[in-house]
Amino acid sequence: MEKKHVRTGIVGSGFSASFHFEAVRKIYGTDVEIVGNYSVDTEGAAAYAKQRGIKAFDSLESLIDAVDVVHCCTPPYAHEAVSVAALEADKFVICEKPLTGYFGDGSGDFHGERFAKQIALDTALESVDRIIEAEQNSKGRLLYAENWVYMPSIQKEREILEKTGAQILWIHGEEAHSGSHSKDYAYWSRCGGGVLIGKGCHPLTAALYLKRVEGNARDGKPIRPKTVSARAHSLTRMDSFRDEGHIRCNYYDIDDFSIMHVEFEDGTLADVIASDIVVGGIHNWLEVCANNHRAVCNINPNTAMQTYNPVEANFKDIYVVEKIETKQGWACTSPDEDWFTGYPQEMEAFYRTVAYGEPPQSDSLLAADSISTIYSAYLSAERKGAAVDVRTY
């Protein structure tokens, strides 16, 4: 079969714009042409484009006009505007996580700890509604770039659920490291919250996804979240925090430690921990405890490869694994980190949707349930962990 030709464009020129580009280049089932990029940082966009031999567009609209698919790799506050603009032009959009959120009241002195979280929940869901409405009126679709859904270990668990009719009783998972590189990640007004949304969205969405898979496989009906209880803390902003230089600690108004306890409509559970206080590299894992099996999905670190290096300098030109503080001694060196993280798999799958109409695993409704659970969790945290009902999509 001849591969379909699809033109694509990237919005943003930072960290995620880079790994999206690399993952798109690995696509084999669709003939993808990366036409260009656009970013509000015109210098950064020009450098990004030059390095990759693509065109830097001078406006979002001109990029959207020139492509079939738009990758939204901006900070969360711009996801709705970019996604809706692409959908209104009948284009597909591949939107980074989180789908959208609540980014404050626009005032200069907005502070993430000094507003009613019910406002955040209501406003975030209004934003979700606008995106979904734009999708419903569009010939394009929103594909939600939650790489945890596409990680090989999560997709293997999907196969187990589908073929054995398992009932998941409890999922627990974590995403953590020692702090994001992003300057915007420090301000609620740019990210829609702190670690609970920024990192918590990953294992949470994987848990929501697996319960959907379970329900669809057994009864043709997804199992949705019902309530969430949560706590959120700011450990590195405590007066008593002792900075030794290993953990990022210059956040303005966001949480850096969070726990969400989700109860699904069938009474089963998921617990998600997310934090910015863990040294030793990325700590991303998810475990499924089902009635007929147990699965431990080790994402990072994992032991696919381990290296022992007696002299730090020996590995100076060698990429070992994300966010590790030292390359000396034993390390869980990743032979292909992007693969374990699901980046190439998600792009391959998204372009099968764009080109050949395959239903996506990670869509706007999964993203919407994730946002709804997250902001209900912030409301619960404000109420010191009282259970809050989750609206589902």
Ligand SMILES: NC(=O)c1ccc[n+]([C@@H]2O[C@H](COP(=O)([O-])OP(=O)(O)OC[C@H]3O[C@@H](n4cnc5c(N)ncnc54)[C@H](O)[C@@H]3O)[C@@H](O)[C@H]2O)c1
């Ligand atoms: N899935 C993952 O593993 C993963 C990892 C990192 C980041 N992310 C997500 O990717 C998104 C971007 O994060 P990042 O780390 O790439 O940030 P970044 O700061 O490295 O890059 C953001 C880029 O967006 C541009 N930008 C900002 N506002 C814009 C606007 N209104 N229009 C166009 N361009 C705009 C900036 O100039 C910059 O080039 C976030 O939503 C983040 O949560 C996902």
